[in-house]
Amino acid sequence: MPRLLSFAVFLATWWIASLLAGDAKLPPPPTVLTAMIAEARSGALFVNLGVTLGRVALAFTLAMTLGAAIGYLMGRVRLADRLGDPWLILLLNLPALVVIVLAYIWAGLTEVAAIVAIAINKLPTAVVTLREGARALDAALDEMATAFALPRWRTFRHVILPQLAPYIAAAARSGLSLVWKIVLVAELLGRPNGVGFEIGVAFQLFDIPLLLAYSLSFAAVVLVIETLLVQPFEARLSRWRPRAA
Amino acid sequence: MRLEVDIASKTFKNAAGEQHDVISGVAFALDAGEVGVFVGPSGCGKSTMMRILAGLDRDFQGRVSRPAGARIGMVFQEPRLLPWRSVEENVRLVAPLADEAKLSALFEILELNAHRNHFPGELSLGLARRVALARAFAIEPDFLILDEPLASLDDALAARLRDQIAMLVDGRSVLTLLVTHDVDDAVRLGDRLFLLSPRPARVLADLPVRTPRSARGNAEIAAIKSDIMRRINDDLVERDAS
Numbered sequence: 001m002p003r004l005l006s007f008a009v010f011l012a013t014w015w016i017a018s019l020l021a022g023d024a025k026l027p028p029p030p031t032v033l034t035a036m037i038a039e040a041r042s043g044a045l046f047v048n049l050g051v052t053l054g055r056v057a058l059a060f061t062l063a064m065t066l067g068a069a070i071g072y073l074m075g076r077v078r079l080a081d082r083l084g085d086p087w088l089i090l091l092l093n094l095p096a097l098v099v100i101v102l103a104y105i106w107a108g109l110t111e112v113a114a115i116v117a118i119a120i121n122k123l124p125t126a127v128v129t130l131r132e133g134a135r136a137l138d139a140a141l142d143e144m145a146t147a148f149a150l151p152r153w154r155t156f157r158h159v160i161l162p163q164l165a166p167y168i169a170a171a172a173r174s175g176l177s178l179v180w181k182i183v184l185v186a187e188l189l190g191r192p193n194g195v196g197f198e199i200g201v202a203f204q205l206f207d208i209p210l211l212l213a214y215s216l217s218f219a220a221v222v223l224v225i226e227t228l229l230v231q232p233f234e235a236r237l238s239r240w241r242p243r244a245a
Numbered sequence: 246m247r248l249e250v251d252i253a254s255k256t257f258k259n260a261a262g263e264q265h266d267v268i269s270g271v272a273f274a275l276d277a278g279e280v281g282v283f284v285g286p287s288g289c290g291k292s293t294m295m296r297i298l299a300g301l302d303r304d305f306q307g308r309v310s311r312p313a314g315a316r317i318g319m320v321f322q323e324p325r326l327l328p329w330r331s332v333e334e335n336v337r338l339v340a341p342l343a344d345e346a347k348l349s350a351l352f353e354i355l356e357l358n359a360h361r362n363h364f365p366g367e368l369s370l371g372l373a374r375r376v377a378l379a380r381a382f383a384i385e386p387d388f389l390i391l392d393e394p395l396a397s398l399d400d401a402l403a404a405r406l407r408d409q410i411a412m413l414v415d416g417r418s419v420l421t422l423l424v425t426h427d428v429d430d431a432v433r434l435g436d437r438l439f440l441l442s443p444r445p446a447r448v449l450a451d452l453p454v455r456t457p458r459s460a461r462g463n464a465e466i467a468a469i470k471s472d473i474m475r476r477i478n479d480d481l482v483e484r485d486a487s
Contacts, residue, residue, distance in 0.1 A: 146300075148339040149317065162330075240329040
């Protein structure tokens with residue numbers, strides 16, 4: 001219920017703003033809805049959303065897997081931390097645009113280049129978060145596992161992984177939002193389809209209803225994924241914690 | 246199954262880089278079925294010693310020979326349960342092969358049946374300690390290490406848990422080490438009592454108790470206790486003199 005209310009407030013604000021600013025700059029909700037329906041009828045909306053989602057999924061999985069492994073290693077092994085730290089700082093501060101442009105120059109305007117470039121942008125934040133998680137592991141529980149001679153896999157699955165879970169969830173949450181943003185830039189610069197490409201087209205034609213239609217559909221997809229996937233996953237991970245009053 | 250221990254010394258560096266001696270000469274041997282109890286003041290290095298004997302700390306001077314392949318059950322000073330696993334899962338995690346009947350019996354003895362599906366965060370300290378005991382016994386250890394399992398429990402509960410430990414230890418032939426600063430617990434549970442000096446720890450006395458646990462009368466217990474107190478005081482006097 002509070003969610004619906006906040007959505008209604010959003011729509012009302014938008015409508016009032018469009019009355020104040022004029023149709024040309026900010027079309028009111030019905031105009032955008034019409035554009036959205038037109039795109040949906042032709043099928044272009046779903047194709048573009050699907051393509052973008054596919055890129056997000058691939059880049060996100062790639063970055064999370066690699067980032068988690070590297071971060072865990074850097075948190076547990078001092079030497080790995082020392083060796084990896086300068087690279088990490090470099091990657092953290094490298095602008096997304098530089099990575100994307102270089103990837104397109106070196107690997108051509110290809111799907112692989114786009115996905116790798118997006119993944120590289122997300123990778124360092126996953127590493128940093130997981131490294132923090134690995135550093136915070138409870139040595140007392142490690143000792144318990146050693147004393148009881150728990151096999152490595154059981155220790156990892158039941159002792160280590162649950163301790164890392166909040167960090168993985170945090171990395172996933174921040175990483176997903178980062179990937180959502182960067183994927184559009186990569187599409188705008190060098191892909192012939194996807195939400196980012198369509199927004200680029202709408203920008204060149206100054207077609208604001210189309211621009212907003214794609215942006216909002218995209219935002220809706222993000223919201224649905226957050227509500228249906230990310231939040232239930234987080235809730236499941238923390239079900240053992242005593243609930244806050 | 247025999248444990249032979251000869252720790253010449255154990256030192257560690259603190260954060261400031263200063264060296265501290267924790268143990269300065271502890272040697273003893275124990276056989277299966279015996280309960281060795283270590284009595285000493287707080288902070289004398291008992292827990293450090295248990296970590297060495299459990300094989301968790303290999304950085305010391307001396308020799309510890311544990312039989313190869315001995316299953317170790319350990320109760321740490323804090324329960325050290327996995328907060329994200331239920332009571333039963335915590336026990337089953339270390340003892341995946343334990344059958345239901347044995348687990349039930351164990352939970353029955355430790356009065357944990359009602360708490361099987363609770364998470365450790367929902368338990369009182371006394372209950373959490375019992376879960377830690379259940380975990381250590383569930384693997385049917387050859388070598389059991391109990392580090393202050395009764396600390397900070399109220400007297401009535403501590404007495405009940407002590408009886409439960411005695412029952413479990415007598416139930417199977419297991420080499421048991423118990424650390425305590427409570428002389429009463431020591432005398433009621435131990436077959437061999439090792440008195441430890443303040444840090445750096447060394448063995449002041451090695452007292453065997455020959456009467457079986459269940460047959461120890463109050464008079465005998467009082468006599469052993471006063472003997473222990475006398476020896477501890479003698480050591481203090483000696484220290485003051487030197």
